[in-house]
Amino acid sequence: MDRSEKTVTTLGDMPSPRRRWTRAALVGLGLVLAGCAKDAPQDYFQPKGPNAQKIDDLQRPVFYIAAIVGVVVLGAVGYIVFKFKDRGQDIPEQSHGNPKLEIALTILPAIILAGIAVPTVITVFDLDRKDDTECIINVTGQQWWWEYDYATGDCGGVNIPEPIVTSGELVIPVDTPVLLRITSRDVIHSYWIPALNGKRDAVPGRLHTLRMQADEAGLYTGQCTEFCGLSHARMRQAAVALDQADFQSWVDNQLEPYVAPEADSLAATGEGTFIANCSKCHQVNGIANADGTPVLSDPDLYVVSGVAPNLTNLLTRTAIAGWTFDILTEECRTTLWETKGEGFGELYLQGVTPECFDEVALREWLRNPTGMKPMFADATNLESTGGKYRGMPNLNLTEDQIDQLIAFLIERK
């Protein structure tokens, strides 16, 4: 570059102090106003269940007290800085300590902290209650998705005769204290649905419990909150609360026997493609080989965590791959997310209808999963995992095979 072309910043080019202050104020204002965003589904100041409400009842007064203390301290510091700025004046008389002030400044915070401690301890014990549990669900984390196993027995007045296994979306009955038994199959994760309760770590070999309850039918989102590897940011989840009748319908649908695709259809070809390419890891309950023997997946032989999502009712869920990529069109997704209470159950139980199905993400996922979601699923580098994949590998499917699989999977409702 020619020396004459160099841009030289001089004091004359610098913005004036007033302009600088204006810019800083605008940035600060923007940050403050961001807290007022309404489209913030994971805002923990919007509780939608009694457990989250208890947390909110505790955190709000603590927040207000902390805000007042913060404002007073910062105001005092600011006042002192400007008031006693060095203007060449004489150094004032020096004194050593002020016992009364120091005692007051020790006692006052102690009283505030003690006042906060009492409701905190009460809330902690209250949140740990399990004796009112009406439903048990095993929640297991692995890189990078959540699996849910529904224990048999009564669940909020709905009988679950056989275990149900699903992933991504935790479906629970409204107004029912549900006990989540949370663990992990590989590294430490953390389960959090901010609108319904606090977070709970999922630790391999340990079983942590978390009570979950929703006041109103609706979809409540969350995400893993413990850094768990390459795709931690793409490990998301949702809780779906349904009225009892809708929950009963959901359970019934989950336990419906497998219906094979119509003969000679694209979906039927897709069934064969699924068995040949996907069934080593993914289970579709009831699917059988041509000779009638059941097709059973063996993900423990191929995947580090030992499991892969069960795809029996894939299209009853609204997102795939760790609940990260929507398979609903934006319009349907917005409608579903914004509907609460009356009408939500009906909408949700429709599953992913042909009108609402957005196959872009599913197609791309089948084409290149490692490109969509970073994983350690490189088939040429499995030495450290004993030959097993950590995440879904690229199966190098042809476009025809992808068409067949989509036709097959869209019927998994």
Added chain:
Amino acid sequence: MFTTGSKLFVGATVLSTVGAIVFGASVGGPTGTLGTIGLISVAIAFGFLAGINFFTRDGNVPAMEPGVEVNAAAAQPPVGRSMWPLVTAVGVGGMAIGAVSKPVVFKVSVILVLAAVVEWMIQGWSERASSDRAYNDSLRKRLLHPLEFPILASVIAALVIYSFSRIMLTIDKDAGRWVFIIIGAVITIVGFVFAAKRGMSKGTAGGIVAVGLLALVGVGVASAVSGQRTIEEHPHITTAVCLGTASEAEIEEVDAKGSQTVAAKSSVIANVYLDETEHLFALNGGIGTVEYQEITVPRSTDVHVLFHNDSAEPRRLTVHLGTFPAADGTAGSEIADCTTAIEEGGEAFLTFRLDKSQAASSTPYRLTVPGVEGQEIKLLVP
């Protein structure tokens, strides 16, 4: 013409050459060949040294040469005794032995050679740093003591630990505690004597410690050579024990030292009770008093159940982990795990893992108590 040193080496060369000829002619077989090669090698080495000595004329400097008063060998400060050539030679020999025997000998020898070369170089340099021998010596110490002391201390500590461990592995288990007591007492007494007798010379104290160290290492080497004592393998929990197909004696021994209580009671997927009427049931955590006859278990992860035996008989909880085809395609046999037999009022943890769904097993996953008929808890693995 020949200097004194050259004469010595020429004589040694001639002697070893003659020796080689005589030995080679008189001793046959592999021994003769090997000995002759060795003596010829010695003759060549002496010849080489004689040549060097002849060329340098023993380092003599003519009296008329300029600077003779500082360059003459006699003008150099006498060098100190050095063990490093010897250590280097031992190391090189060890490398050769190690190359054909054990890799560990070779590796230790390489370390020895490297350490000796460094010591040798620094000693050689420091001895010519000035004409003040005391100063030269202090230079060497300043450079090498920070390395020598910690390394030497580590080596001695390792020797002590290794020797002691060999001794403890060799002697009888009951004798071990007496050895501990006696050695500990001896060390305490010796330490007390050292502390009490302040006039004791460094040499005496060092000698006592050296004798103790040598004794320990000596016994340790002898113990290592004789090998460790026979350690009896006790029977442990196996499928046969859990399913009751093992011998009575084996089962009895497994149960003999079983713990009857557990400290950790959290993280359990269910508490399993065998009540006084020998009724088996599970309480899922958080469900209160609802009795379950089946537990839903996530697959491919460790789960724990806590077994409480409230019946009058000692009982064990057995988990049936399914039956799968063997690697050769034949029908496999059932796998099981269990607690030891638990006395009345006792508790035990049972940890298990089910990697495959229940549909993959030809026998059901379940919890049973051997000896209690008609009672089981199903394990459901979706």
